[in-house]
Amino acid sequence: MKKREIGNSGMYVSELGLGCMSFPDDLEEVKSIVDVALEAGINFFDTADLYAGGRNESLVGEALKGRRDEIILATKVGNRMLPGEDGWVWDASKKYIMEAVKDSLKRLGTDYIDLYQLHGGTMEDDASETIEAFEALKKEGVIRQYGISSIRPNVIERFLTNSSAVSVMMQYSLLDRRPEEWFPMIHEAGASVITRGTLAKGLLTDEGMSRVAKMDGFAAYDAGSLKETVAKVHESTTNVHSLALSFNLKQDVVATALIGASSKEQLLDSIIAYEKAVERSEVESVPQMTEAHRYEEHRP
Template sequence: MKKREIGKSGLYVSELGLGCMSFPDNLNEVKNIVDAALHSGINFFDTADLYAGGRNEALVGEALKGRRDEIILATKVGNRMVPGEEGWRWDASKKYIKEAVKESLQRLGTDYIDLYQLHGGTMEDNVTETIEAFEELKKEGVIRQYGISSIRPNVIERFLTSSSAVSVMMQYSLLDRRPEEWFPMILEANASVITRGTLAKGLLTGEGISRVDKMDGFVEYGAEDLKRMVDELHGTTNNLSAHAIAFNLKEDIVASALIGVSSMDQLLDSIVAYDNAVSESELASIAELTDVHQYKQHRV
């Protein structure tokens, strides 16, 4: 599997990355998925302290035990869980970030994180303080690089222009092309995009036709427009997953396209799709079918 550098970070990640949020809560199953991913050449694993209340990080850490030098490990911070409270509260303070990273390290079973990401962000954050936390963690060798996971253009721009962040994780796919407007800004900051939602909640897989009937819409598509679009996309190819992955990776600014899997079958389907060659003309044709929406909120 080919690798790309995240920004100018020195971190080279597989073009397909593994989003770990949907992992089953079974260590043996997770180990099998991770082993298969590594065997296929996937070296980029993304989790977050929020997922399953930290349980996801612990599962990832156990599954990767003894193979730390083979992988690029990413996790996230900012969504603070408070004992006795439901849900979480946003906390981008320096104090919290420097406390939370210790807990993530413990759960992941490692003494450093390759890519530490702010898991959201608001314009009310003290961005200077937040960035100071990441920079100090870099100097301490606790993290190698840092980035942000957000779809808020105003938050992203402020974070990038004030820091040495190397990545922006954004929901991006054939059905959600809103990030394209901001690619030049991210490129100018010498950062890369890491895409999540690459397969659009399964709409761009073989299960898309059955899934779309249960959805009220997606991004800017209403229910009827979404069904029409998904039907049209599936009518153009018998391997829409391959086209979806290739579409994301045709952009040089994209360092890795994350795929979220909850089973071995889903992982293997995505690996096969990645290996399926898609021509530039095929990509151009299928891209012409989809709408390029823009973010309506959080404008710069």
């Protein structure tokens, strides 16, 4: 599998990354998914301290025991869980980040994190304090690099402008092209995009037509326009799954396209789709069938 550099970080990640949020709560099943990923050449694994209340990080850590040097490990911080309560509160303070990273390291069974990401963000945050925390952790060698996971352009711009962040994780796919407006800004900052929602909740897989029938809309599409657009995309190609991956990866600013998997079979479907060649003309023509919407809120 081909690799790309995240920003100017010196870290090269596989074009397909494994989003671990959908992992089942069963270590043996998780190990089987990880085995398939590593065998295929996937070296980027993304989790978060929030997923399953920290359980997801623990499963990832257990599954990757003895293989840490083979992978680029990413996790996230900012959603502070409340002991003994359901839910969480947003906390981007330096104090919280410096403490939360210790818990993530313990759960992940490692002494460093390759990519530590702010899991959201608002304009009310003290961004300088948040960045100070990441820089301190980087200096200590606890993290190698840091980034942000957000779809708010104003938050992203401020974070990139005032930091040495190397990545921005954004929901991006053929059916959610709102991030495209901000790709030049991210590129100019020397950072890369990590795409999540790459398959648009399965709408860009073989199950797309059955799934769209049950949905009231997606991203900026209402139910009617979504069904019409998904139908057009599916009619235009013999392999919509492959087309969806190729579409994201045609963007030079994209370092890796995350795919989620709750089983090894599901992961294999994406690996096979990635390996299937897609005509360049097909990739270049398909955007004409979809809308390049814009974010209406949180603009700089």
